[in-house]
Amino acid sequence: MEKLIELKNIEKVFKSHKLISVKKDDYVAVKNVSLDIEKNTIFGLVGESGCGKTTLARSVMLLDPPGSGEILFNGTNIAALSGKDLKPYRARMQIVFQDPNSALNPKMSVYNCMKEGLVNIRYPRDKIRFRINELLDLVGISPGHAERFPHEFSGGQKQRIVIARALSMEPEFLVLDEPVSNLDVSIQAQIINLLLDLKDEFSLTYLFISHDLNLVSYLSDQVAVMYKGQIVESAETEKIMESPLHPYTLRLFSSAPGQEKNELFEAEEGYSDGLPDGFTYFPPCAESLLRLIDTGDGHKVGCYAFNGS
Ligand SMILES: Nc1ncnc2c1ncn2[C@@H]1O[C@H](COP(=O)(O)OP(=O)(O)O)[C@@H](O)[C@H]1O
Numbered sequence: 001m002e003k004l005i006e007l008k009n010i011e012k013v014f015k016s017h018k019l020i021s022v023k024k025d026d027y028v029a030v031k032n033v034s035l036d037i038e039k040n041t042i043f044g045l046v047g048e049s050g051c052g053k054t055t056l057a058r059s060v061m062l063l064d065p066p067g068s069g070e071i072l073f074n075g076t077n078i079a080a081l082s083g084k085d086l087k088p089y090r091a092r093m094q095i096v097f098q099d100p101n102s103a104l105n106p107k108m109s110v111y112n113c114m115k116e117g118l119v120n121i122r123y124p125r126d127k128i129r130f131r132i133n134e135l136l137d138l139v140g141i142s143p144g145h146a147e148r149f150p151h152e153f154s155g156g157q158k159q160r161i162v163i164a165r166a167l168s169m170e171p172e173f174l175v176l177d178e179p180v181s182n183l184d185v186s187i188q189a190q191i192i193n194l195l196l197d198l199k200d201e202f203s204l205t206y207l208f209i210s211h212d213l214n215l216v217s218y219l220s221d222q223v224a225v226m227y228k229g230q231i232v233e234s235a236e237t238e239k240i241m242e243s244p245l246h247p248y249t250l251r252l253f254s255s256a257p258g259q260e261k262n263e264l265f266e267a268e269e270g271y272s273d274g275l276p277d278g279f280t281y282f283p284p285c286a287e288s289l290l291r292l293i294d295t296g297d298g299h300k301v302g303c304y305a306f307n308g309s
């Protein structure tokens with residue numbers, strides 16, 4: 001399998017806004033994240049709210065570039081590019097956010113929202129109308145409604161329009177950051193099915209982000225679990241579902257709303273089930289670094305060495 005995206009040691013620190021910068025107030029939102037996304041697959045990233053998923057997504061898209069690390073797109077480190085060298089890559093990767101309302105300008109018709117991007121990539125002007133109709137049709141929006149404004153559509157329809165606009169750039173890679181979390185449950189499955197169809201039709205590669213491990217495992221070929229800015233476990237979906245290792249992954253699997261937190265995760269220092277001798281899921285000292293070790297067949301789990309090295 002060929003890798004489309006490789007993240008290497010991505011780190012994102014939000015500086016404290018105090019006038020006199022105090023380093024201890026800096027907030028490490030994404031810490032040392034490395035992962036590979038194979039072409040034409042879905043990579044699921046899961047973790048609870050605030051763990052750094054959107055920050056990582058924005059870093060990958062270079063909307064808010066990472067402080068350090070590499071983002072390889074087909075082998076090219078795009079984090080090191082700028083200006084006209086970066087521009088072609090910007091079109092090749094697109095993002096769909098959770099809230100379609102903030103993605104669509106309320107003062108612009110759907111037609112004009114979509115035209116902007118096409119003009120930007122110098123799409124032939126005389127073909128723009130045809131192209132927009134084709135894209136709307138593709139996502140299940142009647143092209144006859146192109147002159148309408150965003151508020152005239154439902155949440156699900158707005159998300160379809162956002163997806164159509166992303167596709168207008170003819171991307172290879174889509175970051176889907178909780179694309180159905182704001183939608184009614186009845187609509188969620190429709191949008192998910194649309195995304196799956198589009199992936200097949202256009203040979204797309206997805207980074208699918210969600211707080212919902214069940215949804216992520218249903219969709220993804222590969223799953224990574226994020227906790228406090230770090231990946232704590234990643235594997236092929238079947239492996240992580242059949243034998244989740246990290247206590248946090250176990251907690252995500254068992255956490256229905258209102259359920260007690262997994263006590264294993266909260267309390268038991270030194271818990272080390274499924275790890276080789278000398279490793280633990282919890283740090284023996286505050287300074288020790290989380291490392292991902294491969295427990296076999298690419299099933300990686302974050303843990304600490306006893307000696308802290
Ligand atoms: N621009 C920012 N400045 C400072 N802190 C931020 C900024 N964006 C996000 N954060 C913080 O980074 C952490 C991760 O946020 P986010 O990436 O949005 O998490 P998630 O998408 O997993 O819910 C949160 O604690 C959030 O408050």
Ligand SMILES: [Mg+2]
Binds near residue numbers: 053177
């Ligand atoms: Mg988010």
